Amino acid sequence: MTSLPVVNQPPHRCGALVDHLARRLRLRSESVLAPLGLRPRHLIALTVLRDQGGSAQQDLAKILEMDSTNVVSLLNELETENLIERRRSPTDRRRHLVELTDVGAKLLARAEFALAAVEDEVFSGLSGEQRETLYTLLQQATNKTGVEACRETPPC
Template identity: 30%
Template sequence: MLPLTSMTGFLLQKSGAILLAHAERALEARGTRVRHFYVLAALNDTPDLSQHDLSQMIGIDAGILGSLIDEMETDGHVERRRNPLDKRRYVVNITKLGRDVLVVLLDDMQKIEQEFLSSLSDSEAGNLRKYLERALAGRWPEVIECGSPGEI
């Protein structure tokens, strides 16, 4: 039997857990959470998402996401409005204030990632990202495309 640390999946899970813990601490100091960052980043890249599609895209339970959107709407970071094509549903968009917040959070998240990957060369870190993108291709909900982040 192989030792646990020889399993790529375990190493990926541990890496994600460590990155998430560091990010939560950093964003908590700003009065926010990683979930807020995920919502803002997803909405920045893909406007007019339904709450359901947003939930699928970022992997947050739809019920929890509804409460999170309520909170972010109160803070002025997102806006929710009726879908013009289906009045029973809502679409969610990032606001100007949300974009301003996203710029700051993105900088924090990039610094955390760079620190975590500091033992790798820039080329190695880039290759790791490419390999992960390739491994994830076609494995996410249809609404997601792995690739370069959109412009802020």
């Protein structure tokens, strides 16, 4: 008798497991990133800036789901290390367009290489195929309950 999910709606709760895995990833990522002078938040920001370069700071705050005030200090740290640059928007001088520097791009590449090893270890319990399935499910979950959906419901 294999456990077949005949159950309709009340599935197992994934929240605790997600939190647990995120915890492990964060703890190990910190150790790996520390020698590079980076912390987890730095890396997330750098990654977003590479993928969606030239974002305004408030857009970054939404993508990162961080408070905009904390984005300021985060970018300050990255700018001090010459990893990012802030440029005034020509069309709207209130905005700062943030972009990755060459130094930042190179450091990001090094960090991602180190982080790949962390992920390989944390997800070592899964096969490559399973990891791919997991990735698909996670992405589907994050996209569906994205910013739009988050803004729709009152208790957000």
